[in-house]
Amino acid sequence: MPNTKSKMKMRKAVVRFSGDSGDGMQLTGEIFSQSSGSAGNDLTTIPDFPAEIRAPQGSIGGVSSFQIQIGGTEIYTPGDEVDVLVALNPAALSANIKFLKPGGTIIADRDNFNKKYLKKAGYNENPLDDGSLHDYQVVPAPASSLTKDALKDLGLDMQSVSRSKNMFALGIVYHLFNRPMEPTIDFFEKKFKGKPKIIQANMRALKAGYYYAETTDVLPASIVIPPADLPKGTYRNIDGNTAIAWGALAAAKKSNKKLSLSSYPITPASEILHEIAARKDQGAIVLQAEDEIAAISAAIGASYAGNLSITSTSGPGVSLKTEAMGLAVIAELPLVVINVQRSGPSTGLPTKTEQGDLSQALYGRHGEAPMIVIAASSPDDCFFYGYQACRLAMEHMTPVVLLSDSYLASGKSPWRIPSLDELPDINISEFNGNLEDWGPYLREQKFLNRYWKKPGEPGFEHRIGGLEKEDISGHLTYDPENHEKMVQMRQDKVNRVAKKLPNQEVTGAQSGDLLVVGWGSSYGAINAAIMELIEEGHHNVGFTNFNYISPLPKNTADIFDRFEQILVCELNKGQFANYLRTQLPQFAYDQFNKNQAQPFFTSEIKSEILKILEA
Amino acid sequence: MKTETKKKNGKPLSIKDFKSDRNVKWCPGCGDYMILSMMQKTFTQLDHPKEDIVCISGIGCSSRLPYYLDTYGIHSLHGRAPAVSTGLKLANPDLSVWVVTGDGDSMAIGGNHFIHACRRNLDINIIIFNNKIYGMTKGQSSPTTPLGMKTKTAPYGSYEPPFNIGELAISAGATFFARVPDKSPQLLGDVMMEAYKHKGTSIIEVLQNCVIFTDGIHEKLTDKETKDENQLELKAGEPMVFGKDDEYGIQIDGMKLKKVRLDDDNNTNTLIHDPSEKETQQHVALAKLQLPDFPVAMGIIRNTESTSFDEQLHHIIDDSQKNSKYKNLEDLFHSGNTWEVK
Ligand SMILES: Cc1ncc(C[n+]2csc(CCOP(=O)(O)OP(=O)(O)O)c2C)c(N)n1
Numbered sequence: 007m008p009n010t011k012s013k014m015k016m017r018k019a020v021v022r023f024s025g026d027s028g029d030g031m032q033l034t035g036e037i038f039s040q041s042s043g044s045a046g047n048d049l050t051t052i053p054d055f056p057a058e059i060r061a062p063q064g065s066i067g068g069v070s071s072f073q074i075q076i077g078g079t080e081i082y083t084p085g086d087e088v089d090v091l092v093a094l095n096p097a098a099l100s101a102n103i104k105f106l107k108p109g110g111t112i113i114a115d116r117d118n119f120n121k122k123y124l125k126k127a128g129y130n131e132n133p134l135d136d137g138s139l140h141d142y143q144v145v146p147a148p149a150s151s152l153t154k155d156a157l158k159d160l161g162l163d164m165q166s167v168s169r170s171k172n173m174f175a176l177g178i179v180y181h182l183f184n185r186p187m188e189p190t191i192d193f194f195e196k197k198f199k200g201k202p203k204i205i206q207a208n209m210r211a212l213k214a215g216y217y218y219a220e221t222t223d224v225l226p227a228s229i230v231i232p233p234a235d236l237p238k239g240t241y242r243n244i245d246g247n248t249a250i251a252w253g254a255l256a257a258a259k260k261s262n263k264k265l266s267l268s269s270y271p272i273t274p275a276s277e278i279l280h281e282i283a284a285r286k287d288q289g290a291i292v293l294q295a296e297d298e299i300a301a302i303s304a305a306i307g308a309s310y311a312g313n314l315s316i317t318s319t320s321g322p323g324v325s326l327k328t329e330a331m332g333l334a335v336i337a338e339l340p341l342v343v344i345n346v347q348r349s350g351p352s353t354g355l356p357t358k359t360e361q362g363d364l365s366q367a368l369y370g371r372h373g374e375a376p377m378i379v380i381a382a383s384s385p386d387d388c389f390f391y392g393y394q395a396c397r398l399a400m401e402h403m404t405p406v407v408l409l410s411d412s413y414l415a416s417g418k419s420p421w422r423i424p425s426l427d428e429l430p431d432i433n434i435s436e437f438n439g440n441l442e443d444w445g446p447y448l449r450e451q452k453f454l455n456r457y458w459k460k461p462g463e464p465g466f467e468h469r470i471g472g473l474e475k476e477d478i479s480g481h482l483t484y485d486p487e488n489h490e491k492m493v494q495m496r497q498d499k500v501n502r503v504a505k506k507l508p509n510q511e512v513t514g515a516q517s518g519d520l521l522v523v524g525w526g527s528s529y530g531a532i533n534a535a536i537m538e539l540i541e542e543g544h545h546n547v548g549f550t551n552f553n554y555i556s557p558l559p560k561n562t563a564d565i566f567d568r569f570e571q572i573l574v575c576e577l578n579k580g581q582f583a584n585y586l587r588t589q590l591p592q593f594a595y596d597q598f599n600k601n602q603a604q605p606f607f608t609s610e611i612k613s614e615i616l617k618i619l620e621a
Numbered sequence: 622m623k624t625e626t627k628k629k630n631g632k633p634l635s636i637k638d639f640k641s642d643r644n645v646k647w648c649p650g651c652g653d654y655m656i657l658s659m660m661q662k663t664f665t666q667l668d669h670p671k672e673d674i675v676c677i678s679g680i681g682c683s684s685r686l687p688y689y690l691d692t693y694g695i696h697s698l699h700g701r702a703p704a705v706s707t708g709l710k711l712a713n714p715d716l717s718v719w720v721v722t723g724d725g726d727s728m729a730i731g732g733n734h735f736i737h738a739c740r741r742n743l744d745i746n747i748i749i750f751n752n753k754i755y756g757m758t759k760g761q762s763s764p765t766t767p768l769g770m771k772t773k774t775a776p777y778g779s780y781e782p783p784f785n786i787g788e789l790a791i792s793a794g795a796t797f798f799a800r801v802p803d804k805s806p807q808l809l810g811d812v813m814m815e816a817y818k819h820k821g822t823s824i825i826e827v828l829q830n831c832v833i834f835t836d837g838i839h840e841k842l843t844d845k846e847t848k849d850e851n852q853l854e855l856k857a858g859e860p861m862v863f864g865k866d867d868e869y870g871i872q873i874d875g876m877k878l879k880k881v882r883l884d885d886d887n888n889t890n891t892l893i894h895d896p897s898e899k900e901t902q903q904h905v906a907l908a909k910l911q912l913p914d915f916p917v918a919m920g921i922i923r924n925t926e927s928t929s930f931d932e933q934l935h936h937i938i939d940d941s942q943k944n945s946k947y948k949n950l951e952d953l954f955h956s957g958n959t960w961e962v963k
């Protein structure tokens with residue numbers, strides 16, 4: 007039915023669904039993000055669940071939320087401030103009202119704003135009635151009771167009926183955003199196949215909410231977000247951990263190698279292990295190791311055996327892996343170590359995000375032990391950088407650190423599903439000479455890669471290990487000159503990878519007053535800030551975000567040279583800035599750092615930039 | 622297992638084929654030499670071709686061994702060889718994988734990986750060179766150093782109760798455990814061959830003499846004079862008897878083993894060794910027999926059948942591939958909710 011209310015066109019909007027942990031807010035959010043994707047919007051989502059597995063019902067600690075930003079332009083973050091807040095109980099309202107924009111819309115389940123729940127959330131008066139929300143548009147919908155009415159003849163138990171109120175709330179949101187319900191009803195039919203009553207319940211609740219909003223005029227206006235201008239193709243939403251897992255599977259396929267993964271569970275990296283464990287159906291060989299040391303050791307064994315070998319973990323696990331990373335460096339074996347960073351040190355804030363492990367990735371090994379370091383910058387590009395990490399490890403016979411973080415791991419963004427053909431080829435150096443001339447540390451000359459000979463190949467029997475090797479022959483030696491040569495060789499191997507990397511690009515001004523620099527997942531917030539500044543007429547600021555960190559892209563110095571001032575933004579005390587100071591000491595670097603175990607907000611980046619521009 | 626491939630240029634492999642071109646650098650008289658040469662000898666008899674044999678070690682004197690063997694090999698990290706082998710064997714279950722480790726390497730820093738290798742029953746062979754001391758780092762106590770023995774770190778005598786490797790391995794789930802002195806090459810060779818044939822984690826504890834730090838530590842067991850009385854060489858299906866003239870036997874007394882002098886009316890109850898028994902109780906009891914009250918059990922104490930970890934995993938992989946709802950990766954990528962942007 008066409009929406010006849012007055013329409014308000016918006017370029018982007020932020021919606022936050024919140025309720026009790028048992029209210030299905032994550033699923034509700036997922037369904038809304040699918041419908042937004044289908045409507046052609048770009049989007050980014052982030053869940054926010056309680057740290058405890060089972061917090062008391064109705065308590066603030068038990069509030070589960072899901073935030074999504076949708077837009078008719080490219081969307082880089084889940085948004086700072088919320089336009090529409092769904093709050094299914096008083097605790098959800100209390101916990102989330104701080105995110106809502108002045109004038110924003112609150113969709114509340116008025117039935118749940120009863121004495122008991124108000125008390126649990128710490129309200130003395132009902133905020134829906136006491137005028138305290140006068141800055142906002144409040145839609146106090148009787149969601150629970152109307153859902154109950156809509157479902158009454160279905161013969162469902164009380165709990166299932168009560169659970170369906172999330173779909174009622176979603177129905178209101180659909181009406182607000184002019185969304186068709188049919189694709190979602192199709193989705194219910196697929197998801198709850200064989201459970202006709204559940205399909206019915208969800209469908210009726212969704213429709214009830216939609217028609218309630220339509221007939222009661224509770225919504226001031228409806229919001230129209232035009233489709234974004236995205237590249238053609240088939241899309242799906244993907245989170246960073248799944249994307250990394252799939253990137254590795256794709257790299258195995260493209261290189262014709264078997265994929266071996268060995269990992270030890272840790273938040274927020276475990277889902278990579280879960281996903282690949284389920285991908286035994288694609289031939290993945292998965293070991294849940296007894297600890298992180300075993301995990302990387304097993305990965306080294308699998309790499310020596312000739313498989314594409316990866317190990318996934320988070321900071322504390324990387325700390326345990328460092329000795330073995332050194333072995334992979336000196337043995338010159340391909341290996342990908344994935345660090346889904348969380349806030350540290352030690353156990354830190356295990357469910358929160360930070361970019362605190364960059365120095366560890368770059369330097370966290372004894373001896374001179376250089377590795378390639380790559381960082382992904384959005385949930386969907388975790389696929390590409392996961393793929394690249396595997397590709398570079400195999401092509402260059404060296405271990406690679408891939409950095410992600412909990413923000414990317416649990417966030418989702420639309421991913422244009424590539425065909426395997428369009429992914430870059432993986433060309434592993436093959437030895438074509440005579441067996442007599444071969445040695446385990448013989449190298450091709452362009453990139454200095456040794457050749458990957460694996461057990462099972464007759465005539466190439468050889469030993470590798472942690473002791474220093476003579477170049478070419480691989481024999482143990484304490485020769486001082488040889489050690490000097492090998493230390494340099496291992497560094498050169500990493501440095502030469504730069505020849506293969508794409509040029510670093512700049513958004514906004516290509517030269518001028520200020521270059522804003524980010525790396526990895528700060529991309530979204532900084533990019534959004536830059537876009538807003540450009541629109542507001544600031545043409546003297548450029549932005550560049552690094553995915554390739556060691557080595558740096560070849561044109562990095564050229565870019566830095568074109569700006570008066572460089573501002574490095576990162577979620578730590580300045581680890582990338584310090585690295586740049588050692589790599590490109592000819593430039594001065596200003597820093598903008600945040601250490602709150604939270605991602606950057608676009609607004610804070612923007613005001614920092616404005617402060618500099620106006621100074 | 623492959624057959625008829627163990628030849629090189631049509632000729633059978635010889636010990637020379639398994640000698641690398643590197644000089645062996647252990648102290649003269651070190652027990653490691655014997656173990657190396659028995660490995661080389663055993664390797665000539667395997668069904669696996671030379672290129673399918675991999676030797677993985679940790680760190681220590683003993684762990685230098687892969688450099689002296691002309692096979693594929695990794696000299697890995699202190700304690701981590703079982704973990705490295707796990708990844709390698711799962712990646713390619715066709716390989717014959719041999720782990721070489723010391724008592725410090727496997728029982729101290731690598732204890733965790735050791736017990737999990739036993740638990741998983743991965744089809745690999747772990748040879749522990751037990752000299753009851755840290756050789757490479759020059760004489761510190763190890764987890765198998767006997768109580769009272771003086772070491773660099775226990776100058777007044779060790780006061781830490783030691784591990785019994787057999788007890789630990791069997792209790793952790795090892796399906797094969799054997800103990801052999803480095804001075805019994807024949808037995809060592811036989812045991813290596815049996816370990817090779819056994820599907821699952823095989824642990825061989827070699828009582829190895831370190832001429833520098835624990836010289837003679839196994840002498841009571843290996844000396845010609847006392848050997849017969851102090852070793853109980855176990856053979857499948859045979860009675861547990863020992864002594865110069867087999868005058869002693871092992872019998873059971875309630876829950877415990879007892880040593881008896883055999884005479885005419887006391888030899889019917891002597892236990893018959895059954896390494897294939899699934900219950901661990903008697904094997905653990907045998908592994909724990911100690912001087913001076915008992916002889917020390919040698920040979921294959923345990924050899925039971927069970928599916929190996931690598932076989933199990935690859936079975937699951939094959940099955941799930943057959944039954945997958947995704948024909949290929951692209952199918953997986955397109956599963957769930959997708960939409961078109963035109
Ligand atoms: C992480 C680490 N810690 C300590 C060492 C030093 N280290 C090398 S070998 C060794 C002990 C080896 O003893 P054992 O396993 O009994 O072997 P053996 O030398 O007696 O054959 C130690 C402590 C090391 N190489 N690595």
Ligand code: SF4
Pocket residue numbers: 646647648650651652653682683752756757830831832833834
């Ligand atoms: S120190 Fe002991 S174990 Fe090491 S090589 Fe010498 S004799 Fe052998």
